[in-house]
Amino acid sequence: MAMNKEELFDEWVRGTLGTLDTPPKGSDTGALWQKIQADLHEKPKAGAMWLRAKALWQIGVAAILCLAIGLGWYGSSLRSSTPLVVGEKRMEKPTPATSEAIDLPSLARLGAVPSTYGRGSTESKLKVVTTRYDGQEKTLADSILPNQGPVLEAFLPSSELLALSELAPLPPEEAPMRPIPSTKPIRHKFKVVHIHEIDQYQQAELAEIESQKRPFIVVNLGAKSTPPPDRTILDYLKIN
């Protein structure tokens, strides 16, 4: 495509000026290069560095504040969830039972638990309290069972306690008054002993308790229709 006269003129100007290989007259290239070198190797001013550090400091403080606010909000949301309270003490989160523990269905099969248990019977009442594994504080869980012989004396795992609390709510007069935080994890232990071997077992356990002061549970499968009075496990063992 042929170029018009204007394009030809432009092409001529570009070609002519392109032949210039010397700097314009009156320009000092040496002085210009010296000034360029000085500016290229110029160190950043202290004020600029200070401003940069100040900006970084402000960004860091803002980030820390945001993190603190987020953690505080998250912590408050966790604290707002109320813990489970059964009896007079606050229950920890459910812990798995030991290898020696037995669950309530197993007790039911052994006859220790009435058939009405778990079926919403209003006659059955279970008063549950927690226990400490260090032996300083131990209580018994009493069950008032209308039509059966065996008495269930057991420490129940916390998971079972939670289930019981849902099935058979405590009467108002026995409702928990205030939660008492426990400092040690609550551990429950179950043992099943045959009636014919209970004497031997009691002697061995008594010796062990005396030495270690460790609480234990005895599931008595004998014929006892009335619930025993509140007493310590040692008293119970001595009597029987």
Add this chain to the structure above:
Amino acid sequence: MNGFLKFFKTIERFEYQDDTSLERWLRRIMVNESLMLLRAQKQLPTFVDSDEVLDEVISPNEGTLSVEAEVLFTVVLDLPIGYRTIFNLFVIEGYSHAEIAQQLGILEGTSKSQLSKARALLQKRLKHYGYEQGRVI
């Protein structure tokens, strides 16, 4: 000088494409820095028409080759600032009218009219330096 400083400080961003890529990149930097400086100083050229009577642009012929490059450069520098700016950006630097209008904050029509008048004035002044009328193509 700011253009050269920016060129040296940003040399690592240059990507070689051909023998003229470095020159084009340097030209772009120099032009942009110059315009930024003028914008900062609020000294962008104003575009007014020259009072000189201008003839139609003619194409050069072989006789114009006698005009030296330095003479042409001097004549270009003597153009009014508005004409010279548009002429340099379009003819020498290769900017389009749209780009020139955006850079200078003017209309494309203004850029085109200023360019045609710059060409005519330049030719008129070059006649004193051996620019002869060429053939009509």
